[in-house]
Amino acid sequence: MSPLATSIRQAYQDSVAQLNGASTLPFHVSRAEALERFLDVGVPTVRHEEWKYTNVMPLAAASWSHNASSWSNTAPATAGVVLDGLQDAIRIEVRNGVITRNAEDTLPDGVTVAALSTGNIQDANVEQFHAHPFAAATIALAGEGILIDVADGAVCTKTIHISVFCDAEEGDHLTTTRVLVRAGRHAKVDIVESHHTLGNARVLDLAVCSVLVGEGGHVTYVKILDDTDRLHHLGHIVASVDRTGTFASHSMNINAGFVRNDAQVRLIGEQSQGFLFGVSVLDGAQYVDNHTVVDHVVPHCHSEELYKGVYNGSSTGVFNGKIFVRPQAQKTTAYQSSHSLLLSGKAQVNAKPQLEIWADDVKCSHGATTGQLNEDAVFYLQARGLERSKAVAMLTNAFAAEVIEKLPHAGLQQHLLLRLADKLGASGL
Amino acid sequence: MTSLLEIKDLHASIDDREILKGINLTVNPGEVHAIMGPNGSGKSTLASVLAGKADYTVTQGSVLLNGNDLLELAPEDRSREGMFLAFQYPVEIPGVSTANFLKSAVNEHRKYRGEEPLEPAAFLALMKQKMQLVEMDPSFLQRSLNEGFSGGEKKRNEIFQMAMLEPKLAVLDETDSGLDIDALRIVAGGVNALRSPHNATVVITHYQRLLDYIVPDVVHVLWNGRIVRSGDKSLALELEKRGYDWIKNESEVEA
Ligand SMILES: Nc1ncnc2c1ncn2[C@@H]1O[C@H](COP(=O)(O)OP(=O)(O)O)[C@@H](O)[C@H]1O
Ligand SMILES: [Mg+2]
Numbered sequence: 001m002s003p004l005a006t007s008i009r010q011a012y013q014d015s016v017a018q019l020n021g022a023s024t025l026p027f028h029v030s031r032a033e034a035l036e037r038f039l040d041v042g043v044p045t046v047r048h049e050e051w052k053y054t055n056v057m058p059l060a061a062a063s064w065s066h067n068a069s070s071w072s073n074t075a076p077a078t079a080g081v082v083l084d085g086l087q088d089a090i091r092i093e094v095r096n097g098v099i100t101r102n103a104e105d106t107l108p109d110g111v112t113v114a115a116l117s118t119g120n121i122q123d124a125n126v127e128q129f130h131a132h133p134f135a136a137a138t139i140a141l142a143g144e145g146i147l148i149d150v151a152d153g154a155v156c157t158k159t160i161h162i163s164v165f166c167d168a169e170e171g172d173h174l175t176t177t178r179v180l181v182r183a184g185r186h187a188k189v190d191i192v193e194s195h196h197t198l199g200n201a202r203v204l205d206l207a208v209c210s211v212l213v214g215e216g217g218h219v220t221y222v223k224i225l226d227d228t229d230r231l232h233h234l235g236h237i238v239a240s241v242d243r244t245g246t247f248a249s250h251s252m253n254i255n256a257g258f259v260r261n262d263a264q265v266r267l268i269g270e271q272s273q274g275f276l277f278g279v280s281v282l283d284g285a286q287y288v289d290n291h292t293v294v295d296h297v298v299p300h301c302h303s304e305e306l307y308k309g310v311y312n313g314s315s316t317g318v319f320n321g322k323i324f325v326r327p328q329a330q331k332t333t334a335y336q337s338s339h340s341l342l343l344s345g346k347a348q349v350n351a352k353p354q355l356e357i358w359a360d361d362v363k364c365s366h367g368a369t370t371g372q373l374n375e376d377a378v379f380y381l382q383a384r385g386l387e388r389s390k391a392v393a394m395l396t397n398a399f400a401a402e403v404i405e406k407l408p409h410a411g412l413q414q415h416l417l418l419r420l421a422d423k424l425g426a427s428g429l
Numbered sequence: 430m431t432s433l434l435e436i437k438d439l440h441a442s443i444d445d446r447e448i449l450k451g452i453n454l455t456v457n458p459g460e461v462h463a464i465m466g467p468n469g470s471g472k473s474t475l476a477s478v479l480a481g482k483a484d485y486t487v488t489q490g491s492v493l494l495n496g497n498d499l500l501e502l503a504p505e506d507r508s509r510e511g512m513f514l515a516f517q518y519p520v521e522i523p524g525v526s527t528a529n530f531l532k533s534a535v536n537e538h539r540k541y542r543g544e545e546p547l548e549p550a551a552f553l554a555l556m557k558q559k560m561q562l563v564e565m566d567p568s569f570l571q572r573s574l575n576e577g578f579s580g581g582e583k584k585r586n587e588i589f590q591m592a593m594l595e596p597k598l599a600v601l602d603e604t605d606s607g608l609d610i611d612a613l614r615i616v617a618g619g620v621n622a623l624r625s626p627h628n629a630t631v632v633i634t635h636y637q638r639l640l641d642y643i644v645p646d647v648v649h650v651l652w653n654g655r656i657v658r659s660g661d662k663s664l665a666l667e668l669e670k671r672g673y674d675w676i677k678n679e680s681e682v683e684a
Contacts, residue, residue: 135475380520383480384534384590385541394533398524398573 001062002043003052004204005175009039011066015400016142027117027145030126032140037130044133045105053318053350054260054289059232064174064204068096068143081196083224084418085411087160089192096167097143097176109132110154111189116145116180123180125210125238128264135262137235138206142178148191152184152214152382159409162193166231168201174236179209181240183245190335190408197231204232211239213247215269220408222250226419229257229284236262251278254419255289264293267301267329279403279416281423282347289318294336296329296359305336308403310396310424311347319351321366327358336366341399343373343392358397395426430494432457434598441478444669451490452684456598459626463640463665464567466651467673472633476602480514481507491675494598509533509541511597513561515587515604517633521575526568527586531556531593538594539615546593554631559592563619580607588619595623600631605639617642650676 001009012035016023043060044051082091087354092113093101102113127133150156166175167238183189197203225233233256239247247261265274280288294303311315319338340349351368373395381391400420407413435646441449448471465606466472478485479506482596494510494642502510519563522530535555536546547555554664563585575583582606589593591599601620605613620643632643640648640662648664649656657680658664668676 055544162665241683374520377520377522379480379504380516380522381483381530381534383508383514383516384530385502385505385537386533386593387505387537388534390537394530395522401524 003063005039007066008141009035009063010404011174012140015143019354023361025117026118026121029141031140034130034136034324038136038140039406040050040131041133050291050320054172054287058304059108059204059258065168065245066141066173066174066176066222067168068098081194082191083161083194083412084415085409085413086159086161086192089159089413090156092146092160092162093165094146094162094177097141098270099144099146099168106158108154108186109256110151111156112147112149114147114149115158116142116147116178118239119147121180123210124212124240125266125400128238129208129210132236132262133261134206135208136235138208138236139178141174141176141206145178145180146183148179150181150183150187150189150191150217153186154187154393155182156189157190159190159270162191163193164193164207165198165206166195166201166203166205167198168203169199172204173199173201175206175225176271177205181205181209181211181219181221182210183213184221184399185214186216187214188218190220190222192222192224192409192412195227195231195233199426202230202231205234207233209237211237211320213239213245213272215243215245216330217245218246219246220248220250222252222407222412222415223261224252224254225256226252226254226366227256229286231256232258233262235266235336237412238264238266239266239274240266241272242276244271245269246273248275248276248406248408250251251290252404252416252417253278253280255423257286258395259288260291260295261289263290263332264295265303266297267293267303268297270298270300272301274301274303274307275406276303276307277403277406279400280307280309281316281400281420282310282317283312283423285313287317291320293322294324296323296325296332296334298326299328299330299332301329301332304335305338306403308405309338309349310339310343310400311340311349312343313315314346316347317349319368320350320354321352322354323356323366325357325363325364329359330361332359332362334362334365338368339399340370340395341373341401342370343396353421389425393421396424399423433495435493436629437491439475439478439492440488441485442488443472443474447488448485449478452651452654452656454649455621455632456629456654457544458629461630461632461643461648461654463645464651465635465648465649465665465668466638467635467677470652471600471654472635472651476514476517476633479512480504480601481534483643488606500502503545503573504622505537508594509538513591513594513596513599515584515591515599515601517602517606519575519583519587523550523576525574526571527574528553528556531590531680534590535593560589562622563588564590564615565589575625581609584608585612585619588599589618592619592623597628599623599628600633602633603635604632605634605636614642618625637669640665652680653674655680
C-alpha cells in the first residue's frame with residue numbers, strides 16, 4: 001500500500017476512535033462504506049484508464065497528516081477571506097474539514113446550512129463518488145461536511161461563499177471537504193467555493209461536492225483555485241438534474257500547483273440542462289486535468305461544455321470529456337469544446353473528447369483546438385504602441401475572458417479578469 | 430531641415446531570400462509619397478520592415494525617422510516615435526474591443542511622452558470625434574477589433590486608429606484595395622484631414638485611382654525590391670495607361 005493510502009486508512013481509524021458512539025450515525029456509516037471502496041482500488045496508477053495522464057505517484061509516495069486541529073501558528077481563528085465581488089455573499093468557512101464559520105442568521109427563508117454529519121445525507125450521487133478513489137477517500141475522511149438545503153420554491157438571493165482552508169504550519173498536510181447541495185423544486189442558489197492554504201505545509205486538498213437539482217431548480221457552482229504551488233487539489237463534483245432544472249459548474253483554476261478536477265452532470269429529468277465551464281491558467285511546472293462526464297439519461301435535455309486553458313512555462317494540461325447519450329435520450333443536444341493556448345514551447349496539452357451516443361435523433365458536437373498565440377495579432381498590437389508583454393496579456397485575457405464572462409457574478413468576473421492579468425503580467429512574456 | 434524619413438540602401442530578407450534589394454527614399458515633412466508597383470514587388474515588405482516585423486531581417490542599410498535610428502527600436506517604440514502602419518490586412522482580434530484596444534494604445538503613447546492617461550469621458554469623446562472623420566458608427570467601439578468587419582470597415586478602422594494616434598509618418602498599405610468608390614472617398618477624406626506641414630504620408634497602392642483623392646508630391650515605382658523610377662503625379666497616370674510591363678522591360682534592360 002502506498003504511503004498516501006496508508007495515511008488515509010490511518011487518518012480514518014484515528015478519527016473513528018474519537019467518535020464515542022456516534023459511529024452509528026448515517027454520516028459515519030457512509031464514511032465506513034466509502035473507505036472500503038477506496039481501499040478496493042487504492043491510489044490509482046497511470047495504468048488506470050481514468051488516470052492515464054495524471055500521475056499521482058509523487059503525491060502517493062508521501063505520508064500525509066490529517067489533523068483537523070493542526071492549525072498553523074500564524075493564522076487567525078477566522079481567516080476572513082473576502083473575494084472581490086463577493087463582499088455581499090453569505091460566508092461559510094471550513095478549516096481542515098471543520099466548519100469554523102456558519103452565518104446562519106443571514107440566510108434567506110428556506111435556505112439552511114448545517115453540518116452534514118448530523119443532517120440528511122441522502123445522496124443520489126454516492127455511486128459516482130464511490131467509483132472515484134479520491135472522492136471515496138474524501139467521503140471516508142470528511143470531518144463534518146456541509147449541507148446546503150434550499151427548500152422548494154426558495155430563492156437564495158445572495159451568493160453562498162464557502163472558503164475552504166487547508167491549514168498546517170509545515171510538512172505534508174491532507175484536507176478533506178464534503179459538500180452536499182440539495183435544491184428543491186424551483187429552488188435557486190449560486191454557490192462559490194474557494195480553496196486556500198494557510199501556513200507553509202504542502203497541501204493535498206481533497207474535495208467532493210454533490211448537487212441535487214430538483215424539478216425546475218437552478219444551481220450554479222463556482223470553484224476558484226487561486227493560491228500557491230503548494231496547493232494540490234483533487235476535486236469531484238457531481239450534479240443530478242431533475243425535470244426542467246439547470247445546473248452550471250464553473251471551474252476557475254487561476255493558480256495552483258496540481259489540479260485534478262472531475263465534473264459530472266447527470267441529466268435525469270426531461271428538459272433539464274447542464275453546463276460545464278472551465279478556465280485554467282498555468283505557468284512553471286503547474287498541472288491541470290479537467291475530467292468531465294455529461295450523462296444524457298432521458299430525452300430532450302441540453303448540455304454545453306466550454307473549457308479553455310492557457311499554458312506557459314513547462315506546464316501541462318489534460319482535458320478529458322465524456323458525453324454519454326443513453327438509448328432512450330432522443331432529442332438530446334450536447335456540445336463540447338476545449339481550447340488550449342500554448343505560450344511556451346515546453347508546455348503541453350492532451351485533449352480527449354469521448355462521445356458515446358446510443359440514441360439516433362440527437363445533435364452532438366465536440367471540438368478541441370490547441371494553438372499558439374497569433375503572432376500577427378501580437379505584432380498588430382505592438383505596432384500600435386503596446387509592448388509585447390501587454391499585447392500577449394491582452395490577447396490571452398481575451399481568450400480566457402469568454403469563459404469567465406459566463407460567471408453569474410459581474411463582480412467576480414472583474415476580480416478574476418484582474419487576477420488573470422496579474423498572473424500573465426507577472427510571467428514576463 | 431531634417432527629413433522625416435530617410436531610407437538608405439535598405440536590404441531585407443525573409444528566410445534567406447532577399448526581398449528588398451537596396452531601397453533609397455527620403456520623405457520630408459508635409460509631403461505625400463506614393464509607392465506603386467506590381468504584386469510581389471516588395472511594397473508590403475518595405476512597410477513591415479519599417480514597422481518592425483520580426484520575420485524580416487535587415488541585412489544592409491539604414492532608416493532614420495526624424496534623425497533617429499528606426500531599426501534599433503522595438504515595434505512599440507517605433508509606434509510611440511510616430512510611425513504608423515495602416516495594414517494591408519488588419520488582423521481580427523476576438524475578445525478585444527476596439528475601445529479597450531485604443532485606450533491602451535493611446536495611453537501607452539501618452540505615457541511615452543510623459544503625459545497622464547486620458548480620463549474615460551475625455552477618451553470616449555475623442556474617439557467619437559475621430560470616428561466621424563471616417564464615418565464610422567460608435568457601435569464599432571464595443572465590437573471585437575476587426576472581427577467580422579467588412580473589408581471597407583477594416584480599412585476605415587485603420588484610418589480611425591491613425592487619427593487617434595496622430596503619427597508623424599503614416600504608411601498606408603493598399604488602404605484602397607477592396608473599397609468601393611464611396612468608401613474610397615471617405616478613407617481618402619480622412620487621410621487628407623490628418624495632413625499637416627509636420628507629418629508625412631506614404632501611400633502604397635497599385636492603382637492610381639486612390640491618387641485622384643490623395644494627391645502625391647512624389648510617385649515611386651517599386652519593382653523587384655528596388656525603386657526603379659520616381660516622378661511627379663503624372664507618373665501614376667502614365668503607369669495607368671501603359672501598365673507595369675513598360676517599367677519591367679526598361680528596368681530589366683538597365684539591369
Ligand atoms: N512572410 C513571407 N514569407 C515568404 N515570402 C514572403 C513573405 N512575405 C512576402 N514574401 C515574398 O516577398 C515578395 C514581396 O512580397 P510583398 O512585399 O508582399 O509584395 P507587394 O506588397 O508589393 O505585393 C513576394 O515574392 C512574396 O512572396
Ligand atoms: Mg502588399
